[in-house]
Amino acid sequence: MTGDQPLLSVRDLAVEFGRGTRVSRPVDGVGFEVGEREIVGIVGESGCGKSLTLLALLGLLPSGGRVVNGSITFGGRDLRGADPSVLRSLRGRQVALIPSDAGAALNPVARVGKQLRLSLRTHHPDLTAQQRRGRALDALRRARLARPEQALAAYPHELSGGMQQRSAIALGLQNEPRLLLADEPTTALDVSIQAEILRLLVQLRDELGTAIVFVTHDISTVREICDRVVVMYAGQVVEQGGVEDVLTSPRHPYTAALLGSIPPLGGVPPEQLETVPGMPPDPAAWPGGCRFQARCRRFTELGEPDECTSTWPGSADGLALGAACHFPLEGVRR
Numbered sequence: 001m002t003g004d005q006p007l008l009s010v011r012d013l014a015v016e017f018g019r020g021t022r023v024s025r026p027v028d029g030v031g032f033e034v035g036e037r038e039i040v041g042i043v044g045e046s047g048c049g050k051s052l053t054l055l056a057l058l059g060l061l062p063s064g065g066r067v068v069n070g071s072i073t074f075g076g077r078d079l080r081g082a083d084p085s086v087l088r089s090l091r092g093r094q095v096a097l098i099p100s101d102a103g104a105a106l107n108p109v110a111r112v113g114k115q116l117r118l119s120l121r122t123h124h125p126d127l128t129a130q131q132r133r134g135r136a137l138d139a140l141r142r143a144r145l146a147r148p149e150q151a152l153a154a155y156p157h158e159l160s161g162g163m164q165q166r167s168a169i170a171l172g173l174q175n176e177p178r179l180l181l182a183d184e185p186t187t188a189l190d191v192s193i194q195a196e197i198l199r200l201l202v203q204l205r206d207e208l209g210t211a212i213v214f215v216t217h218d219i220s221t222v223r224e225i226c227d228r229v230v231v232m233y234a235g236q237v238v239e240q241g242g243v244e245d246v247l248t249s250p251r252h253p254y255t256a257a258l259l260g261s262i263p264p265l266g267g268v269p270p271e272q273l274e275t276v277p278g279m280p281p282d283p284a285a286w287p288g289g290c291r292f293q294a295r296c297r298r299f300t301e302l303g304e305p306d307e308c309t310s311t312w313p314g315s316a317d318g319l320a321l322g323a324a325c326h327f328p329l330e331g332v333r334r
Helices: 050-057 085-091 112-123 129-142 148-153 161-171 191-207 219-225 244-249 252-260 297-301 306-310
Strands: 008-021 024-033 039-043 066-074 095-098 179-184 209-217 227-232 236-244
Touching: 008 050, 008 129, 024 039, 024 050, 024 066, 039 050, 039 191, 039 219, 050 066, 050 179, 050 209, 095 161, 112 129, 112 148, 112 161, 129 148, 129 161, 148 161, 161 191, 179 191, 191 219, 209 219, 219 244, 227 244, 227 252, 236 244, 236 252, 252 297
Parallel strands: 024 236, 039 209, 039 227, 095 179, 179 209
Antiparallel strands: 008 024, 008 066, 227 236
């Protein structure tokens, strides 16, 4: 992280759904920081709490969800205790969200240009109609749309998947926010378009100075664009640190298992990729101790030590660098 004060600081964040005896906590003690102009990747399997963490930051949790613990600080301001009107003023202006499915996020019955201009009118009411149109066109050009005038006049369904995603990026970035939350923005795109979107995010960070939180289930994309990585499992942070440190010498068995499930960059690929047996546990019935124990080869190899079943090995606020593991891997290189 660059600088003395982080742009975003999340500590011991917990999110719950349900009431009484039917309560689940899919986010449970998450902590990480993001510095100015930094790209931080959050990686893990589906259902590990990555997207809910992003939505909690902006107060956009689905119906029934609520933040029950922890702190969220952006630019020195406490967002957890902020008035809803404060959050509304921040969304889209200082903090923007790019969803995983741009086609679903864009209004299907409004032209792209109208949606861009509406956002500008909300956050910049002093602009004239002509100025809003000019800003919208500039945003589409910045998002590398080949024919921005055509996109401006089009409905979302008239655009390809890649153009829809670029339009969503333009919508998120036209107000030049300090922080961009990208929730698996390349999931629905083909490989060539994915690569273009990743390059675009890095270019926009360099041009605008925008910090980015990049959520993905694909750990290989983190290596391409991120400065630091946060690995989540079962609602908790199990490892975090610099990208090269974590991805070349993983210390948590879960991180190592994720890396073992993808082909290595360069060299001779293994005859068979590793798999992580089983599924993450139910957030309504988290096991005690380390939540990865039932799927952890190291736990089995060490004779199922009591520490793993009785005590959570992570830090209280979720911020500690390194691995939340009683018996971390040593000297593993990839």
